Amino acid sequence: MRYEILGNLRVTDGDEVAALGARKIEPLLATLLIRSGQIVSASHLITEIWENDPPRRAIATLHVYISQLRKFLTALGETPSSIVTRAPGYVLQLGDSTLDVHEFQQLVHEGRGHARARRHTEASRAFSAALGLWRGDVLGDLRGGPTIESFSTWAEEARLECTEMLFxxxxxxxxxxxxxxxxxxxxxxxxxxxxxxxxxxxxxxxSGRTSEALMAYESVRTKLDTEIGIMPCRALNELRQAILLSDPALDHAIAA
Structure with missing residues (x-):
């Protein structure tokens, strides 16, 4: 079984793709996946599901949601259940199942290793494969409490960093x-x-387009000055100067 959160939350088993379709249970599964292998307290899960407005019988309702989630996964062929009760809450144990964000992290790690060894083609393949796991915004339009929001922020930044390394x-x-x-x-x-x-x-x-390269500098300089009142960073300024001087090092090295 494979869990996917780099896009709309879904579970796949071979060619079969299943989505929960229950808006209150989705943040429950998402939180357990983000914290897979860790005990997540019942109070934390309640915050993720209902934020600051839990129902009067939140604990009882949470138990019902956990039961429904277990049934959903069992229907996909998962035995035994990956969701285990552990005081003061629950833990999702992946076992033989996979989680796409873990694959993303592994591919990024491999890409970094290739880049350090100057195996640039292999690095490009690893970073491309990592980005290929994304199916849209992380967790789609799902929103929840601090765990989901924090993860979404981290994941989007990790995606941009991977994109930078690919370029x-x-x-x-x-x-x-x-x-x-x-x-x-x-x-x-x-x-x-x-x-x-x-x-x-x-x-x-x-690419032999020096004037356009300098225009690109002017464009970002104007944008930074207009939007936040700062000048471009040292790296951009040094690159502009190197371009003006037709520095031969630019033909072979990545600007630092």
Whole structure:
């Protein structure tokens, strides 16, 4: 069985895909998955499900939800139940099942190892595979208490970091021309994330488009000044200066 939270919450078993479809039980499963292998107290689960407005019989209702969730997983062929009662709450034990975010982390770890060893093609493949696990926003439109919100924030940042490392690996293996379009797109989506602008400038310069690389600098400089009143970071300024000087090192190295 496979649990997927890098997108809408769902459970898969081979070709079979199942979604809970019960809005109060979804945050329960999501929290147990995020904290898999750890005991999650009943009071914490109540906060995740109902936030600051639990019903009068919250504990009894939680027990019902746990029972329904166990039945849902059993119907998919899970035996014995992965959800175990452990005072003061419950723990989800993955056992032989997999969780997509764990696969994501493993692929990112592998990609970092390849990048450190300068195996840029292998690094690119690992980072691409990691990003390929995402099916949309983490947990879709599901919202809950502090565990789910904290995880969602972490996961989206991890996704952007992986994207940065993918661009870096692809630049290192000489794929600058094919990166220009996606880098233009991602700088529009994340206009204040300076690393993406840095990669765009370098890709443009290596593609023989020096004037556009300098225009990209001016664009982000204006955006940063207008939106938050700051100048570009040192890395962007140093890259601009290196481009003006046609520094030969830019033809071979990733801007630091």
């Amino acid at each position: 870096e690996a692809d630049l290192a293996r000489g794929a600058h021309r094919e990166l220009v379009a996606p880098l233009y797109q991602i700088t529009l989506e994340h206009p204040l994330r300076e690393t993406f602008h840095q990669f765009l400038m370098l890709a443009l310069y290596r």
